[in-house]
Amino acid sequence: MSALVEIRDLWIEGRSDEVWSPIINGASLTLNKGEVLGLIGESGAGKSTLGLAAMGFTRDGVRISKGSVMFDGIDLIAASAAKKRDLLGKRIAYVAQSAAASFNPAHKLIDQHTEGPVQHGVMSRAESMKDGIELYRRLRLPNPDQIGFRYPHQVSGGQLQRAMTAMAMSCRPDLIIFDEPTTALDVTTQIEVLASIRDIVEQFDTAAIYITHDLAVVAQMADRIKVLLKGDEVEEADTRTMLAHPKEEYTKSLWAVRAFERPQKPAVHTSATPVVSVQNVSAAYGKIPVLHNVSFDIHEGRTVAVVGESGSGKSTTARCITGLLPPTHGVIEFDGKALPANYKSRSKDQLRQAQMIYQMADTALNPRTTIGDIIGRPVQFYMGLTGKQKRRRVEELLDEIELPAAQYIDRLPSELSGGQKQRIGIARALAAEPKFIICDEVTSALDQLVAEGILKLLARLQDDLKLSYMFITHDLATVKAIADEVVVMKDGEVVEQGPKQDMFVPPHHPYTDLLLSSVPEMDPDWLTNLLNERGVDNIGDAAVDKMS
Amino acid sequence: MSTLPTLALILLGIAAGGWVLRFAGQKATGNAPTFRDMPFAVAFGYVLGASLVVFSVWYFFQPTITDAGVPNAGVVFFRWAVQFFLLSAVAAYLFRALGRMIGTRGSKKLFRQMPLTASFGLLIVILYALTAIFAAWLAPYGQEAVFAKVNVLPGGNPATGGDPLHPLGTDQIGRDLLSRLIYGAQNTVGIAFITTCLAFFLGGTLGFLAATLQGWLDQILSRAVDVLMAIPSLIFALLLMTIASAWAGSERWLLTVYMILIIAVIDSTRVFRLARAVGLNIVVMDYIEAAKLRGEGLGYLIFKEILPNATAPLLAEFGLRFCFVFLTIASLSFLGVGIQPPLADWGTMVRDSAQFINFAAFSPLTAALPLLAAGAIALLTVGVNFVVDWMLHRSSGLKE
Numbered sequence: 001m002s003a004l005v006e007i008r009d010l011w012i013e014g015r016s017d018e019v020w021s022p023i024i025n026g027a028s029l030t031l032n033k034g035e036v037l038g039l040i041g042e043s044g045a046g047k048s049t050l051g052l053a054a055m056g057f058t059r060d061g062v063r064i065s066k067g068s069v070m071f072d073g074i075d076l077i078a079a080s081a082a083k084k085r086d087l088l089g090k091r092i093a094y095v096a097q098s099a100a101a102s103f104n105p106a107h108k109l110i111d112q113h114t115e116g117p118v119q120h121g122v123m124s125r126a127e128s129m130k131d132g133i134e135l136y137r138r139l140r141l142p143n144p145d146q147i148g149f150r151y152p153h154q155v156s157g158g159q160l161q162r163a164m165t166a167m168a169m170s171c172r173p174d175l176i177i178f179d180e181p182t183t184a185l186d187v188t189t190q191i192e193v194l195a196s197i198r199d200i201v202e203q204f205d206t207a208a209i210y211i212t213h214d215l216a217v218v219a220q221m222a223d224r225i226k227v228l229l230k231g232d233e234v235e236e237a238d239t240r241t242m243l244a245h246p247k248e249e250y251t252k253s254l255w256a257v258r259a260f261e262r263p264q265k266p267a268v269h270t271s272a273t274p275v276v277s278v279q280n281v282s283a284a285y286g287k288i289p290v291l292h293n294v295s296f297d298i299h300e301g302r303t304v305a306v307v308g309e310s311g312s313g314k315s316t317t318a319r320c321i322t323g324l325l326p327p328t329h330g331v332i333e334f335d336g337k338a339l340p341a342n343y344k345s346r347s348k349d350q351l352r353q354a355q356m357i358y359q360m361a362d363t364a365l366n367p368r369t370t371i372g373d374i375i376g377r378p379v380q381f382y383m384g385l386t387g388k389q390k391r392r393r394v395e396e397l398l399d400e401i402e403l404p405a406a407q408y409i410d411r412l413p414s415e416l417s418g419g420q421k422q423r424i425g426i427a428r429a430l431a432a433e434p435k436f437i438i439c440d441e442v443t444s445a446l447d448q449l450v451a452e453g454i455l456k457l458l459a460r461l462q463d464d465l466k467l468s469y470m471f472i473t474h475d476l477a478t479v480k481a482i483a484d485e486v487v488v489m490k491d492g493e494v495v496e497q498g499p500k501q502d503m504f505v506p507p508h509h510p511y512t513d514l515l516l517s518s519v520p521e522m523d524p525d526w527l528t529n530l531l532n533e534r535g536v537d538n539i540g541d542a543a544v545d546k547m548s
Numbered sequence: 549m550s551t552l553p554t555l556a557l558i559l560l561g562i563a564a565g566g567w568v569l570r571f572a573g574q575k576a577t578g579n580a581p582t583f584r585d586m587p588f589a590v591a592f593g594y595v596l597g598a599s600l601v602v603f604s605v606w607y608f609f610q611p612t613i614t615d616a617g618v619p620n621a622g623v624v625f626f627r628w629a630v631q632f633f634l635l636s637a638v639a640a641y642l643f644r645a646l647g648r649m650i651g652t653r654g655s656k657k658l659f660r661q662m663p664l665t666a667s668f669g670l671l672i673v674i675l676y677a678l679t680a681i682f683a684a685w686l687a688p689y690g691q692e693a694v695f696a697k698v699n700v701l702p703g704g705n706p707a708t709g710g711d712p713l714h715p716l717g718t719d720q721i722g723r724d725l726l727s728r729l730i731y732g733a734q735n736t737v738g739i740a741f742i743t744t745c746l747a748f749f750l751g752g753t754l755g756f757l758a759a760t761l762q763g764w765l766d767q768i769l770s771r772a773v774d775v776l777m778a779i780p781s782l783i784f785a786l787l788l789m790t791i792a793s794a795w796a797g798s799e800r801w802l803l804t805v806y807m808i809l810i811i812a813v814i815d816s817t818r819v820f821r822l823a824r825a826v827g828l829n830i831v832v833m834d835y836i837e838a839a840k841l842r843g844e845g846l847g848y849l850i851f852k853e854i855l856p857n858a859t860a861p862l863l864a865e866f867g868l869r870f871c872f873v874f875l876t877i878a879s880l881s882f883l884g885v886g887i888q889p890p891l892a893d894w895g896t897m898v899r900d901s902a903q904f905i906n907f908a909a910f911s912p913l914t915a916a917l918p919l920l921a922a923g924a925i926a927l928l929t930v931g932v933n934f935v936v937d938w939m940l941h942r943s944s945g946l947k948e
């Protein structure tokens with residue numbers, strides 16, 4: 001059987017600062033009909049660029065300098081624009097990472113769905129509409145007859161992602177490129193999207209390139225896996241072979257990331273005063289209540305992980321603790337003393353003691369301020385250090401977060417990588433010499449290896465400085481790695497809380513169970529087994545809905 | 549032949565030319581991607597552009613005087629425009645080359661990355677600034693000096709009605725136009741600059757304040773601004789100037805102060821809107837939240853956290869706003885309530901000689917009189933915009 005896609009020795013360059021620099025260095029790839037290839041790598045590995053190149057497409061400022069891309073005997077690099085227009089959408093389709101940003105908000109789903117088939121003359125509008133509803137049904141979208149007549153903002157993220165997959169399927173293409181389709185979704189929703197994508201690709205015998213940075217996800221989806229690192233191919237093998245016996249060091253290091261786990265610390269003496277105590281806190285945005293009676297304690301030198309899906313009230317709890325959202329009911333105690341509800345009425349010292357690290361380092365650091373000034377400001381503001389003393393302290397702090405001071409102190413945030421920016425966020429929090437730090441999804445925007453580095457850094461700082469953390473996350477692997485105690489939240493309520501070791505051992509609350517079992521594992525049969533065990537109706541949104 | 553069918557015929561010819569160009573290109577290059585994937589509109593554009601260039605060159609070399617002995621005004625003005633354009637391009641190129649050779653390392657790097665438009669704009673701005681500052685030394689006569697020779701034409705050639713002592717001629721009451729143009733730079737540009745700065749100080753501060761504090765202060769300020777913006781600005785300014793001229797009485801300089809205040813307040817409403825909108829986008833950032841939670845005061849938030857991130861849009865607005873203020877002052881002066889005589893001002897100069905434009909067809913030199921002051925206004929507007937575009941491009945990292 002001849003290959004559907006054949007990429008030979010492909011070199012791709014990108015233009016930045018007036019120079020062409022390499023993005024892909026001589027990649028080769030073969031994809032047979034009906035086969036799913038997983039492309040994995042960290043950000044900047046060139047996996048999206050390679051995926052798009054398989055469509056004969058390059059982004060602006062990017063060019064193919066050498067090599068060939070053959071699709072079913074057609075040379076896509078030499079093909080005319082008209083020829084490519086005919087192929088794209090009809091025989092090759094693309095599913096983007098953010099469905100919410102990729103749908104046109106001004107048109108109904110079904111109208112966008114029918115556009116491709118009608119344009120390519122595959123079906124009439126009426127036929128395509130009927131077919132779209134059938135596809136929605138196969139993708140197990142709720143209410144398939146009507147959902148197409150909604151606007152993109154009226155359906156949930158997971159449903160939108162499936163609607164986009166249906167749209168890609170509308171012309172029954174031979175090849176679909178999935179570019180991180182589930183990265184922006186919650187675990188419980190992700191599962192459902194994964195299951196539907198896998199089913200439909202199998203049903204229509206479509207070949208697919210599945211791009212992701214999540215190994216566990218790719219293990220479920222792909223027949224073969226290809227690992228990329230900075231534009232170079234590291235290795236390629238069958239999914240099972242790759243998972244069982246990775247050859248290269250880099251691949252092994254990717255596999256090992258999930259092994260990082262801190263030993264559980266001994267339980268705290270019950271009479272000890274907690275550093276932070278959240279007592280019966282309820283809060284509301286305007287008249288809409290979002291938190292109900294939330295209580296938990298955080299002790300010195302301990303990490304409490306607050307887990308839940310988006311909208312469960314994790315970040316709102318953090319806003320209550322920092323005083324940005326005064327609770328309607330309940331108190332926050334710090335070292336046994338009640339804190340004023342609004343941050344404006346807290347003293348400078350109370351503000352200093354509780355610091356925050358943000359999810360998006362990009363928006364958390366002022367882009368017009370140098371690293372030295374970002375970290376130096378709290379040093380000056382709280383400690384009153386100026387001039388040389390201030391600079392020395394900033395250098396100490398940069399040492400603390402393992403960045404060479406001389407090299408970084410005068411840089412702007414834009415000249416740093418994502419992981420480095422997050423480290424600067426940590427240094428800014430440390431500069432206040434706090435007792436307690438809120439970490440709001442600090443690793444969720446980072447690559448796995450980088451995230452592991454940040455977690456290890458936080459763990460070390462905790463041991464050195466006796467810090468207490470409140471760790472907000474939706475990623476249970478992170479919880480496993482760093483938490484001492486876990487608080488599970490759902491719809492603004494605490495569903496379950498306790499030490500970590502109890503949390504990962506049954507019996508637990510059904511919602512915790514759902515969360516735990518929804519985390520993809522590195523076993524290629526995990527999804528199949530889970531579906532067999534629970535049935536398709538007991539995963540994802542449906543299962544969450546049943547719980548409430 | 550009437551105009552419309554001719555035009556249609558020309559466009560049809562160009563369309564055919566575009567098709568031929570693409571076809572010939574495909575054949576000549578063996579179907580290279582440039583020609584193969586070229587949309588028809590692009591080919592049409594190439595042929596249209598080429599036709600215009602050919603027409604311009606042909607028109608440029610037409611005789612300036614027709615066989616009947618009447619000056620061919622169209623050709624004369626076209627030649628002036630082209631010559632001025634080429635001269636500007638050369639001046640801008642030389643200025644950039646100079647900047648690349650002398651100066652510090654930083655400034656050399658700046659000039660290396662500078663597009664030609666920006667270097668032209670910068671040159672214009674520097675020349676205007678120098679003229680404004682050294683007006684008293686540069687001008688051959690005082691701005692109020694009256695000579696016995698009225699309506700001398702520009703050019704300095706006695707054969708065409710000029711006078712070597714007055715290279716740009718004199719106005720109806722015999723004042724030297726070159727001197728008045730130079731002093732006009734001082735008056736018009738200087739006052740416009742002060743007014744714009746004032747408008748930005750007012751609008752910017754209040755806008756950021758409204759964005760940061762929000763609540764009732766924002767409501768009061770925004771609604772007040774809405775009310776001011778609801779009145780057409782030029783008519784509003786005229787109305788206020790009429791009142792102000794009654795207050796000022798015989799104190800002419802007081803009227804100028806009133807004008808600065810009135811235009812600053814009216815224009816600050818636009819700045820307020822922009823500063824508030826930009827500010828609102830910045831206050832929701834996490835670094836603002838971090839600063840608030842640190843316990844920082846309002847001053848630090850506005851000047852250290854918000855302002856540095858708002859400079860790019862504000863700078864762009866400054867350039868535009870400066871031009872608008874400048875044009876408003878010129879308009880007010882043109883209408884007679886702006887900068888008061890005997891102070892030289894470009895708007896007034898255009899008004900005084902406006903009727904000469906009617907002579908364009910018979911005597912291009914006479915028609916050039918109002919064009920001198922109007923051109924001075926236009927040139928600065930263009931120059932400032934070029935510089936602002938470039939600064940915006942640099943500071944925001946926008947790609948074209």
